[in-house]
Amino acid sequence: MRRSPAFEIFRYAAIALALALTLLPILWMVSMAFKPIPEWSATGADLTWIPRAPTLDNFRFVFGQSTSDLIVALERTAWRPILASLLSAVFGTVIAMVCGTAAAYGLSRFGSGKNLPLALIQLRLFPPMAVMIPVMIMWAFLGLIDTWWGLALIYGIVTLPFAFWLMKTFFDEMPREIEEAALVEGCSRFRVFMKITLPVMRAPLASSALLVFILNWSDYLIALLLTTKNWVTIPVYMASLSSSMTGQLYGAKAALGLLAAIPPVILGIAIQKHLVRGLTFGALKQ
Amino acid sequence: MTTIRLENLVKRFGDFTALKTMDLEIRDGEFMALLGPSGCGKSTTMNMIAGMEDPSGGRILFDGRDMNGVPMGKRGVGFVFQNYAIFTHMTVRQNLAYGPKMRGMSRSEIDRRVKNIADFLQLTPMLDQKSAKLSVNILQRLAIGRSAIVEPAIFLLDEPLSNVDAAFRAVMRTELKHLQKQFKQTMVYVTHDQLEAMTMADRIAVMDHGVLQQVGTPLEVYNNPANIFVARFIGAPGMNLIAGELAETDRGLAVDLGSWGVSPPLPDDLAAAASAAGSRAVQYGFRPEEATLGLEGQGLRSRVTFVERIGARTIVHVESGQTVKIVAENDVGCSIGDDVSIVPAPAAVRLFDAASTAAIRGG
Numbered sequence: 001m002r003r004s005p006a007f008e009i010f011r012y013a014a015i016a017l018a019l020a021l022t023l024l025p026i027l028w029m030v031s032m033a034f035k036p037i038p039e040w041s042a043t044g045a046d047l048t049w050i051p052r053a054p055t056l057d058n059f060r061f062v063f064g065q066s067t068s069d070l071i072v073a074l075e076r077t078a079w080r081p082i083l084a085s086l087l088s089a090v091f092g093t094v095i096a097m098v099c100g101t102a103a104a105y106g107l108s109r110f111g112s113g114k115n116l117p118l119a120l121i122q123l124r125l126f127p128p129m130a131v132m133i134p135v136m137i138m139w140a141f142l143g144l145i146d147t148w149w150g151l152a153l154i155y156g157i158v159t160l161p162f163a164f165w166l167m168k169t170f171f172d173e174m175p176r177e178i179e180e181a182a183l184v185e186g187c188s189r190f191r192v193f194m195k196i197t198l199p200v201m202r203a204p205l206a207s208s209a210l211l212v213f214i215l216n217w218s219d220y221l222i223a224l225l226l227t228t229k230n231w232v233t234i235p236v237y238m239a240s241l242s243s244s245m246t247g248q249l250y251g252a253k254a255a256l257g258l259l260a261a262i263p264p265v266i267l268g269i270a271i272q273k274h275l276v277r278g279l280t281f282g283a284l285k286q
Numbered sequence: 287m288t289t290i291r292l293e294n295l296v297k298r299f300g301d302f303t304a305l306k307t308m309d310l311e312i313r314d315g316e317f318m319a320l321l322g323p324s325g326c327g328k329s330t331t332m333n334m335i336a337g338m339e340d341p342s343g344g345r346i347l348f349d350g351r352d353m354n355g356v357p358m359g360k361r362g363v364g365f366v367f368q369n370y371a372i373f374t375h376m377t378v379r380q381n382l383a384y385g386p387k388m389r390g391m392s393r394s395e396i397d398r399r400v401k402n403i404a405d406f407l408q409l410t411p412m413l414d415q416k417s418a419k420l421s422v423n424i425l426q427r428l429a430i431g432r433s434a435i436v437e438p439a440i441f442l443l444d445e446p447l448s449n450v451d452a453a454f455r456a457v458m459r460t461e462l463k464h465l466q467k468q469f470k471q472t473m474v475y476v477t478h479d480q481l482e483a484m485t486m487a488d489r490i491a492v493m494d495h496g497v498l499q500q501v502g503t504p505l506e507v508y509n510n511p512a513n514i515f516v517a518r519f520i521g522a523p524g525m526n527l528i529a530g531e532l533a534e535t536d537r538g539l540a541v542d543l544g545s546w547g548v549s550p551p552l553p554d555d556l557a558a559a560a561s562a563a564g565s566r567a568v569q570y571g572f573r574p575e576e577a578t579l580g581l582e583g584q585g586l587r588s589r590v591t592f593v594e595r596i597g598a599r600t601i602v603h604v605e606s607g608q609t610v611k612i613v614a615e616n617d618v619g620c621s622i623g624d625d626v627s628i629v630p631a632p633a634a635v636r637l638f639d640a641a642s643t644a645a646i647r648g649g
Contacts, residue, residue: 177371180338181429185385185436186359199375 026261032254033058040251058255062241078256080230081237085260087148088223088233089216092155096212099156100163101205105193108171109179117168120161128158132225139226146228154226155216163212170204171197206274214264234260288348288362288439288472289314290335296343297330297496304330306496307344317466317473319487321480323519327496328476329444335474336365336442348440359388361440364433364471368445370425372432374418378409381417381428385436403435406465423454434465441471447482459485480520484508492516510636514643517571517636523601526577526610527569528586529640532560541570541637545607546586553632555648560637567640574601574613576634579620585627586610590620604628 003011027049032040035051035058064077107116135154136145144150178200182192198205220235227236238256241249268275290312297305305327312318320328333339335346337358346353353361364385373381379400386396404410407427412420417428426446433441443462447455463486466473477483483490484504492499492507492515500512511517517525530549533542538551539560549570552560560568579602588606595616602612604626612628620626637646 175369175371177367177369178373180358181365181367181371181432182373182384182388183338184336184358184363184365184433185388187388188359196373200373202375 029254029257032251033258035251037251040254058251059259061249062252062256076237078234078237078259081232081234082259084148084151084227084231085217085233085235086263088151088155088231089213091149091152092159092216093209093213095152095156096159096163096216097167097205097209100160100208101167104164104167104171105197108168109176117165120164123158123161128221132222136225145226146230148231151223151226151231151233154222155219158222159212159215162215163208166208166211167201167204170201170208174201203274206271210264210267210271210275213267217260217264289350290440290472290474291347291350292331292335292344293347294344295331295334295341295346297327297334297339298342304496305334308498310491310498310501312472312474315470315472317463317475317486317488319475319477319483319490320493321477321483321490321519322493322499323478325495326493328478328493330496331493332442332444332474332476335440336363337361362438363440363442364436364438366429366433366441366443366446368448370429370449372417372420372425372428374416376417377414378404378417378420378428379413381432382409382413382435385432389436399435403431406468407431407461423450426450426458430462430465434469437469437471439471441466441469441473443473443475445477446475448477448479455482462486480522484520492519494519510645510647512645514569514571514638517638517645521573523574523611523613525571525573525636526612527571527638528608528610530568530570532566532568541568543570543586546588549586549635550584550629550632552635552637553648556635556637556646557648559646559648563639563646565639565641568646569638569640569643571636571638572630572634574611577612577628577630579604579612579614579618580627580629581620581624585629587625587627590622590624590626593618593620593622602626 031049031051034054034056036053036055037057039048039051039053062078064079103113103116103120107113139145139150139154142150144153174197179192179196182196183189187195218235219233220239223233223236224239227233232240234256238253238260241252241256243249290310292308292310292312295305295308295310296303308327308331320331322328330339334341337353337356341354348361373384376384382400382403383396386399391399400413401410404413407430409424409427409431412424417425420428426449430443430446446462447458450458459482462475475482475487487504489501489503490507491501494515500507500516502510507516508520511520511525514527517527528543528546530541530543530546533540533548535548535551538554539557540551541549543549551557586606588604588610590602591605591609592603594601594603598616600614600616600618602614602618602620604610604612610628614620638644639646
């Protein structure tokens with residue numbers, strides 16, 4: 001199909017606008033991360049895109065090395081929140097993917113629990129805030145407040161519907177003949193699932209897991225309510241980066257934000273091939 | 287190396303009956319084709335033999351052993367799927383070795399078998415390639431190889447050639463026949479392509495709407511169709527059928543075909559059978575290849591409406607109320623609008639009861 005030049009110009013302009021809207025804040029964060037305090041503080045001089053005196057002070061600061069300009073006593077460094085985020089997001093993803101995949105497979109292949117999909121999706125029908133207070137009470141009762149495993153558990157529960165629905169769609173699309181071919185050869189159901197189904201489904205699994213991980217990694221609200229001191233996550237820790245002297249520590253926040261963006265980006269690049277295949281899944285030619 | 291018996295086999299899906307009481311014996315070492323249009327129940331029958339579906343009624347016996355409740359992995363069947371069902375995350379070699387490995391064969395035995403089957407199916411050059419990137423033709427060879435390698439006593443193929451291209455299909459027809467000759471399995475082959483059934487099968491089971499219509503050798507089914515469905519379905523083009531009524535003439539019993547005129551007298555045995563059958567309304571049938579086309583004289587009167595020249599032969603469509611096709615020589619000299627007369631070879635005439643659609647058989 002040939003499009004008119006006017007349409008092509010419009011198309012590229014639209015793409016450029018969309019990219020600008022999404023990328024400019026990220027670029028600004030990158031810029032901020034490398035600026036010294038006079039350049040990012042509220043009282044600072046005129047703002048520039050390129051730092052005039054680039055520095056790594058912001059990064060040093062969040063990891064506990066105080067610098068001459070930032071004479072703020074940090075209660076704790078970013079090490080522990082990074083660990084908390086990693087542990088809770090990774091294990092939350094594992095919980096959601098293991099349970100979600102198993103449930104999706106059972107439903108897709110054997111049709112048991114016909115109401116399960118809707119029961120699970122209704123977990124997403126109300127705002128998380130509506131259930132967070134009861135969850136807080138339960139977690140307090142179970143002694144799970146301010147623990148990374150308590151956080152991982154609630155992350156797994158909250159993202160389970162996503163994992164389930166994504167995997168159910170993928171399992172529905174997977175040709176059953178592939179499994180039947182292995183069953184005819186005398187393979188047990190469980191072995192078929194482990195040795196045939198999961199390997200064939202690795203692309204959809206990877207893309208679902210990445211999506212779930214990003215959801216968990218970027219959570220703020222749940223972590224804010226369920227952690228207090230020992231296991232606050234990166235977003236919660238980031239919110240606390242302020243001082244009475246300088247107000248919000250934008251440079252430090254930007255530095256930490258930049259670091260926090262690294263895991264999803266690396267994972268995304270690593271499974272990029274699978275991501276595309278996961279979205280256009282089809283294990284065999286029809 | 288196994289006889290398969292289907293006894294009163296029934297399959298229902300909810301209210302829908304996919305297969306109505308089917309009885310069939312597939313003999314030891316036989317190549318049986320289940321032939322019929324889509325939705326005729328042939329794949330359902332096959333899936334029940336494999337154990338993928340449970341029958342709603344009736345029994346499946348392998349060498350007299352009831353297979354009810356025997357899981358498919360324990361039935362000793364090989365199954366080739368229409369869409370190959372290749373394990374795309376494995377190499378060609380791993381795909382071939384899968385069955386033998388599942389059966390706990392030794393390393394050296396697996397290697398020997400993989401080598402043999404790869405040679406036989408010309409898969410040797412791509413043994414260590416990932417199977418995801420192979421062409422459709424090679425995938426289908428691989429699918430056949432993966433099932434054949436364990437030398438199953440029963441080999442089930444579900445429309446294995448319907449996705450491959452025409453030239454390759456012709457090659458595979460020959461190869462499959464060779465394969466069966468070599469391993470002597472009992473082979474059940476589901477297809478809607480009568481050419482595949484006619485060329486490969488020892489016997490054909492023709493099915494329609496969940497009912498077994500006829501079982502016989504390709505020639506039996508072709509020459510003596512049991513009913514109107516089989517007559518129309520087998521052959522390309524299918525048998526010509528003209529509605530008519532039995533009529534007494536001075537030269538013996540014939541069929542009054544309305545605007546076509548009166549047919550030549552029926553052969554004695556057919557005439558006897560027709561009068562014994564009682565009903566007068568019949569369908570008068572003959573193969574397009576078994577009639578001669580004349581411009582003049584005795585025969586069924588009609589007019590040419592279309593001439594299809596397909597190279598070796600010419601298919602002439604003639605009409606007189608309903609259309610009949612005649613396969614003539616490639617240089618037949620007739621054109622649209624010509625008045626012609628058709629003379630079916632007397633021995634090739636078949637009669638069907640118009641009400642029951644069953645064949646009326648003489649002799």
